[in-house]
Every structure is written in structure tokens, then in C-alpha cells.
Amino acid sequence: MEENKQSLTEDEVKNRIVGLRAKNDRGDTILSDCATVHIGRSADVYSWQGPFAPEEKCHKCGKTTRLALVVKEQCGSKTLVYVSNLYGNEPDAFWPHDAVAVAIYFCIDVACAKATAIWNQA
Numbered sequence: 593m594e595e596n597k598q599s600l601t602e603d604e605v606k607n608r609i610v611g612l613r614a615k616n617d618r619g620d621t622i623l624s625d626c627a628t629v630h631i632g633r634s635a636d637v638y639s640w641q642g643p644f645a646p647e648e649k650c651h652k653c654g655k656t657t658r659l660a661l662v663v664k665e666q667c668g669s670k671t672l673v674y675v676s677n678l679y680g681n682e683p684d685a686f687w688p689h690d691a692v693a694v695a696i697y698f699c700i701d702v703a704c705a706k707a708t709a710i711w712n713q714a
């Protein structure tokens with residue numbers, strides 16, 4: 593089996609700052625540079641709570657998924673935009689209230705191949 597090749601080393605990916613484009617509740621496009629992307633099994637520690645599990649149950653078919661990557665907001669600045677700023681907290685609609693970490697898993701069943709997301713917040 594051929595080993596997967598990456599154009600960046602894991603450390604380069606860990607240190608790379610990515611822009612997160614989104615719109616706030618007024619429809620303005622906003623750009624945050626406080627989210628980092630971490631790829632692979634070692635990404636499990638980029639959580640605001642305990643480490644993400646290496647495997648989760650697929651939300652679609654119930655079979656096994658494997659951790660692919662984690663996006664974590666962690667800039668610590670009040671001036672930058674977080675996902676929690678995208679919408680107001682309404683009485684009947686949930687939305688995160690603090691910085692989030694989102695782990696993306698891919699189902700190993702070829703007939704499914706769906707993504708499952710597990711997240712937590714600071």
C-alpha cells in the first residue's frame with residue numbers, strides 16, 4: 593500500500609493560520625484569522641474539552657468513522673470573529689456561546705462515506 597503524501601508537514605499544518613469566511617447576522621462578510629486546522633490522529637488534542645476520540649459512530653449509517661481533521665478557534669482576541677458571533681442567541685434556537693473546536697470524521701464504509709462532526713466549546 594502506497595503511503596499517503598502531504599504537501600505540508602504536520603507541524604507546518606499545525607502552525608498555519610487559516611481564514612474563516614462567514615457572514616454575521618447583518619449579512620456582512622467577515623474574516624477571522626483565529627482558526628487553525630490540524631490534520632491526522634494527533635489532531636485529537638486540539639479540543640476545548642477532553643481529546644477527541646480516534647473513532648466515532650457514523651451519524652448516517654452507524655458504522656465506524658475515523659478522525660481526519662480538527663478546526664479550533666483559539667486566537668484569544670476580542671476583536672476577531674468567532675463562529676459564536678455569527679448569530680445572536682435566541683430563546684428557541686441553540687448557537688455556541690464561545691470559541692469552538694470541530695472534529696471531522698469520515699465513514700470507512702465505501703457505500704456511505706459521509707462526514708460526521710463532533711464539536712465542543714471553550
Ligand SMILES: [Zn+2]
Nearest residue numbers: 650653699704
Ligand atoms: Zn457511514
